[in-house]
Amino acid sequence: MQKKNSIKLIDENDLRTDGRKINEIRPTRIELGFIDNPDGSAFLEQGKNKILAAVYGPRELHPKHLALSDRALLRCRYNMAPFSTKERKSPAPSRRETEISKVIKSALEPAIFSEKFPRTVIDLYIVILSSDGGTRCAGINAASLALAEAGIPMRDLVVACAAGKVDGQIILDLNGIEDNIGDADVPVAFMPRTNEITLLQMDGMLSREEFEKTLKLAMEGGNQIYNIQKDALKSRYQTSEKEEEE
């Protein structure tokens, strides 16, 4: 939807509303093992986004008729806390949350060796505590790490990042206002080793060339986030070793 408005999202110095350049991702920090009960959990901050991912499983599935005879079922629930946005978000699952739950599940499934656990379920919960654009991507980034921490066998991590068009320019990692009044938003998720894309959506309008440029930029952003994911995983298990040496 194109809106004619007077808000400039990119100024004369090519800086965005939060001071970023057009090809910069938001500062991202990930903490693993954030919650004790789940088998794996991750807390991710990306700009003003604050997201929690928790994984239980593989575990027994009730009701039994939902079970798959040859592999584990991945059940994903993406849900925004009522206080995550300025306007209160009703706690009931919205159509948007139901759709995002489904696309996140499809984005992570190809990476999981679910054939190793027939008739079980892997429960993935993604809770948005603070929302500022690009939460489905951030949710996928947190979920990948929660799954890896839970010891679920995976072919690769899954990384996600969005790019889009705002004020006529292709930019990386749209924040809330850029997503709302920009021209297009393209979230992308992929497995970094093979570059196989597992989620690709588009909101808005782009020409063929613009789309290809946007997709390429989103994947570059994804690779930057992949490095942050790797560091988070490795530092979780290397701290004890460093403490011993000191």
Added chain:
Amino acid sequence: MDRGLKLSLMIEKRQLVIPGDLLAEGAFNPGNNTYRDGEKIYAAKVGLANYVGKNIYVVALNGRYMPRPGDFVIGTIMEVRLSNWNVDINSPYIAVLFASEVLERSYNPRKDEMSRIFDRGDLVLAKIISHEVNRDPILTVREPGLGRVSSGQLIRITPAKTPRLIGRKGSMISIIKKASGANITVGQNGLVLINGKTLESENLAISAIRKVEEESHTQGLTDRMNDFIKKRLRSE
């Protein structure tokens, strides 16, 4: 496919790897927690990569217990049924213990009352006899030392770390047993039973086990455990 020409190992022993990390290329065997894609072998879990000859594997740092025939496990009776019990073995799958795998003679539904043999909530030390595809794992207690557990403290560790707790040929667990004087039974499913003459001996064993669990991925753990136990015994 000619796999013999190029053989390269990308990792050092006990290197920390994550899913998707390249471990080796060529005619190696993809072992535990690894997978092959074309010529290359990759890690499937977060853990320590290692190799023995041509076998490449990853010792996972986390993960639920997957039942394997031959494993000794400690389980909790969940349900008493007509001729079997359902047992929680800390796994995604619930195990089954048939009456025929408990009693020396054949089961008689009129004479043998199931809940008097094992009741709901009882702890049992059992062995897994089989775990076939699309069937629940089957247990037996018809071996010396198996059966109902009646005393001691039970703790839970990450199942992936039980090999480290046991150690090569039982070396690590013997250090803890000797130092604490407690009887320790390690279930492969992550449950550990400690039976000591005094509460202090049991608690010493428990802190030692927790330390192994936390530092299982580090080097020189055996020496540090010896130091740790010496310090604890001195302070008592």
